[in-house]
Amino acid sequence: MDALLLSRLQFAITTVYHFFFVPLTLGLSVIVAIMETQYVRSGNEIYKDMTRFWGKLFLINFAMGVVTGIVQEFQFGMNWSEYSRFVGDIFGAPLAIEALLAFFLESTFLGVWIFGWDRLSKKQHAAVMWLVAIGSNLSALWILIANSFMQEPVGYILRDGRAEMSDFFALLLNPNVKVQFPHTVLAGFTTGAFFVLGISAYHLLKKRNQEFFTLSFRLAAIIGAIAILLVGINGHSQAQEMVRSQPMKMAAAEALWHSQNPASFSLITIGDLAQRRDVFSIRIPRLLSLLAYNRLNGEVKGIYDLQTLFEQQYGSGSYIPPVAISYWSFRFMVGSGILLLLLAIYALYLIKKGSIADSRVLGLKLFVWAIALPYLANTFGWLLTELGRAPWVVYGLMKIEDAASPTVSAGMVLVTLIGFTLVYALLMAADVYLLVRYAKTDPHGGETTPPAEQPELTASLAGSQD
Amino acid sequence: MSLNTIWFILITVLYIGFFLLEGFDFGVGVLLLILGRDSDADKKDLKRRTIINSIGPHWDGNEVWLITAGGATFAAFPHWYATFFSGFYLPLFLLLLALILRGVAFEFRSKDDNPRWRKTWDLCIFIGSLLPPVLLGVAFANLVRGVPIDSQMNYVGGFFNLLNPYALLAGVATLGLFSLHGAIFLSLKVDGELADQAQQLALRLWLPVAGLSLLLLVGSYLSANMLVRLGVIPAFIVVIGIAAILLCGVFLRRQRRGWAFAMTASFIILALATFFLILYPNVMISSLDPTWSLTIENAASSPYTLRVMTIVALIFVPIVLLYQGWSYWVFRKRIEAKSEQLTY
Numbered sequence: 001m002d003a004l005l006l007s008r009l010q011f012a013i014t015t016v017y018h019f020f021f022v023p024l025t026l027g028l029s030v031i032v033a034i035m036e037t038q039y040v041r042s043g044n045e046i047y048k049d050m051t052r053f054w055g056k057l058f059l060i061n062f063a064m065g066v067v068t069g070i071v072q073e074f075q076f077g078m079n080w081s082e083y084s085r086f087v088g089d090i091f092g093a094p095l096a097i098e099a100l101l102a103f104f105l106e107s108t109f110l111g112v113w114i115f116g117w118d119r120l121s122k123k124q125h126a127a128v129m130w131l132v133a134i135g136s137n138l139s140a141l142w143i144l145i146a147n148s149f150m151q152e153p154v155g156y157i158l159r160d161g162r163a164e165m166s167d168f169f170a171l172l173l174n175p176n177v178k179v180q181f182p183h184t185v186l187a188g189f190t191t192g193a194f195f196v197l198g199i200s201a202y203h204l205l206k207k208r209n210q211e212f213f214t215l216s217f218r219l220a221a222i223i224g225a226i227a228i229l230l231v232g233i234n235g236h237s238q239a240q241e242m243v244r245s246q247p248m249k250m251a252a253a254e255a256l257w258h259s260q261n262p263a264s265f266s267l268i269t270i271g272d273l274a275q276r277r278d279v280f281s282i283r284i285p286r287l288l289s290l291l292a293y294n295r296l297n298g299e300v301k302g303i304y305d306l307q308t309l310f311e312q313q314y315g316s317g318s319y320i321p322p323v324a325i326s327y328w329s330f331r332f333m334v335g336s337g338i339l340l341l342l343l344a345i346y347a348l349y350l351i352k353k354g355s356i357a358d359s360r361v362l363g364l365k366l367f368v369w370a371i372a373l374p375y376l377a378n379t380f381g382w383l384l385t386e387l388g389r390a391p392w393v394v395y396g397l398m399k400i401e402d403a404a405s406p407t408v409s410a411g412m413v414l415v416t417l418i419g420f421t422l423v424y425a426l427l428m429a430a431d432v433y434l435l436v437r438y439a440k441t442d443p444h445g446g447e448t449t450p451p452a453e454q455p456e457l458t459a460s461l462a463g464s465q466d
Numbered sequence: 467m468s469l470n471t472i473w474f475i476l477i478t479v480l481y482i483g484f485f486l487l488e489g490f491d492f493g494v495g496v497l498l499l500i501l502g503r504d505s506d507a508d509k510k511d512l513k514r515r516t517i518i519n520s521i522g523p524h525w526d527g528n529e530v531w532l533i534t535a536g537g538a539t540f541a542a543f544p545h546w547y548a549t550f551f552s553g554f555y556l557p558l559f560l561l562l563l564a565l566i567l568r569g570v571a572f573e574f575r576s577k578d579d580n581p582r583w584r585k586t587w588d589l590c591i592f593i594g595s596l597l598p599p600v601l602l603g604v605a606f607a608n609l610v611r612g613v614p615i616d617s618q619m620n621y622v623g624g625f626f627n628l629l630n631p632y633a634l635l636a637g638v639a640t641l642g643l644f645s646l647h648g649a650i651f652l653s654l655k656v657d658g659e660l661a662d663q664a665q666q667l668a669l670r671l672w673l674p675v676a677g678l679s680l681l682l683l684v685g686s687y688l689s690a691n692m693l694v695r696l697g698v699i700p701a702f703i704v705v706i707g708i709a710a711i712l713l714c715g716v717f718l719r720r721q722r723r724g725w726a727f728a729m730t731a732s733f734i735i736l737a738l739a740t741f742f743l744i745l746y747p748n749v750m751i752s753s754l755d756p757t758w759s760l761t762i763e764n765a766a767s768s769p770y771t772l773r774v775m776t777i778v779a780l781i782f783v784p785i786v787l788l789y790q791g792w793s794y795w796v797f798r799k800r801i802e803a804k805s806e807q808l809t810y
Contacts (some may be wrong), residue, residue: 063573067566077551088544089767096537111523164768403550
């Protein structure tokens with residue numbers, strides 16, 4: 001295997017892994033902040049317990065997000081030095097601003113939040129949690145400003161073989177930022193909400209702490225329903241933006257080989273990738289045109305036509321991204337999203353009926369399993385976003401094959417790839433172990449480690465570990 | 467003053483912030499296994515928790531100084547970032563692993579009371595705190611010593627090029643310095659017996675650290691271009707630096723821990739300032755041909771980017787300093803070694 005392929009694999013593994021933790025941080029930080037605000041406003045201790053309980057799960061997840069994030073910042077220079085030289089002018093700026101505006105804010109105030117329960121007033125303490133939540137979500141904004149330049153380069157000029165920034169505000173107002181930032185943050189809120197819904201459902205099924213988990217379930221259902229609905233609406237705008245700025249990505253996501261007018265939407269396509277044609281396909285007439293342009297007509301360009309067009313524009317070579325991955329990623333993402341929307345509606349219905357605490361409620365268990373759905377949607381969304389851009393690392397400006405570090409050998413990348421993968425796998429085991437363990441604890445059980453106060457629960461947990 | 471110089475200074479300031487703050491919490495992490503000992507298992511665990519809690523609220527915020535320094539290098543001097551990070555690939559990989567294990571360990575360690583679980587994470591904290599000072603010392607020493615960089619700004623040496631005696635000396639000296647800094651911090655931050663033990667350890671560490679620092683100074687004359695940059699009689703900054711590390715011992719002997727801490731802090735600031743003075747106006751020196759060196763001019767972003775970033779930095783660096791300072795003020799009290807008062 002060559003260094004380029006290994007570097008791509010390493011970037012994929014470390015980035016997907018990092019993004020297991022980020023969305024929950026984005027969503028749960030806000031949910032915990034809302035709970036603490038409710039505590040301040042009502043003085044009701046149950047909200048304090050909620051803040052503590054969900055806050056602890058937030059912290060376990062947050063630590064993983066932070067440490068895997070450092071890798072992200074370093075590996076542009078380590079594995080992609082040519083890329084870094086080419087876009088450093090533009091890409092480095094939002095990264096530095098992210099650290100200065102967002103990382104300092106979330107990290108400093110999170111330290112104060114964890115240790116400051118007895119040193120700050122109630123109001124101050126809640127305000128500190130809001131600063132953490134704002135910091136996390138601000139960091140998403142700046143990193144997506146950077147990523148948006150890769151999707152849709154704006155505000156630059158080419159000089160001496162490098163992209164130089166010519167308009168900072170054009171970068172900030174990149175059309176891609178306007179659709180990608182809300183999509184990512186709302187997906188984070190959805191992840192946080194379904195995390196809370198699932199764990200609450202688990203406890204409600206066990207008939208434990210019903211008031212506590214009914215309240216948690218209710219708050220999460222409302223946040224989750226709003227978030228997933230907005231994710232869908234916003235996703236529609238994002239798809240239209242994709243048709244405009246990266247037609248090839250849309251064509252691949254739809255496995256649309258030939259241009260169509262009006263264009264049909266593929267529900268399921270089994271394709272022959274070698275011959276680049278469909279073997280079997282169920283399609284809804286006109287739907288793709290409708291999605292792309294909000295009207296029943298309109299040409300959506302196909303892969304072949306775009307390939308010809310790009311060859312004329314950029315010279316010979318393949319401009320076709322991995323079609324199967326793009327196509328299925330798109331379907332898994334949207335499919336998970338639709339399931340989440342249905343579940344959110346069901347959760348709202350349960351609240352309205354006032355029967356959540358009744359464990360005979362049909363399908364409460366679904367919410368426990370549904371914790372996984374946002375993770376699937378998040379991961380597949382990013383696979384489509386990044387792989388669908390291939391062969392470009394910066395769309396239209398730089399190809400992935402020209403971006404790697406020339407002096408880093410395949411052997412070196414192999415060492416680090418194995419190292420990261422091993423350490424990440426071990427950490428994931430520890431992280432899931434702690435999350436499951438703390439998710440199962442009794443929220444009124446105390447503030448320190450569960451075993452000290454609850455020997456019998458620990459014993460049963462230890463039993464389940466063996 | 468040119469924008470390029472301003473950014474060189476700003477990056478210097480970011481690294482100083484990082485070494486000054488994360489320096490003591492790396493030190494505290496190393497001391498975890500040295501001071502966190504007791505024949506009684508419960509007492510030992512309480513001791514270790516106290517040590518970890520002394521830096522609990524701060525280590526994460528401190529680490530952001532490094533991340534910001536990295537980001538600022540990327541934004542202001544993309545070629546420096548690209549050459550440095552790709553050239554020092556394996557050391558930086560080790561640094562990342564160390565920071566990953568350490569950060570997770572702080573958060574996870576006390577969330578399960580299984581002794582094996584805690585022992586494993588304690589080891590992660592120790593190694594994760596021990597490796598970064600050594601690696602950073604080695605990396606920085608190589609920056610001023612010069613490394614093989616070709617005409618295309620690419621590092622063409624191998625991993626073992628970086629392990630020369632001067633760099634290794636810098637690595638050990640940095641580790642020693644952070645351990646001393648951390649021991650004094652701990653003696654100020656915790657209570658009772660543990661604080662006294664930290665103070666005694668600091669006193670024992672002081673002489674070797676002062677010796678290593680002076681050796682490093684001599685080494686910088688021999689191996690880095692200190693003579694060319696700063697002259698035979700070094701700038702007053704170096705003289706005050708030497709005075710600070712020597713006075714540190716005097717204060718430690720007189721139990722003036724606050725003053726001793728001020729001395730290690732001053733020494734770190736002055737040592738890094740000296741280092742960046744030696745480097746300036748280069749950012750990475752080529753040992754193959756001086757004209758291939760990366761400088762604040764040829765490695766820099768466009769003037770427009772530098773201008774934008776200067777405005778951002780001038781607004782936000784003071785704000786960060788204010789609230790991070792506030793966070794230290796909130797936790798200014800000493801930590802008592804009482805289980806119910808410990809968070810981590």
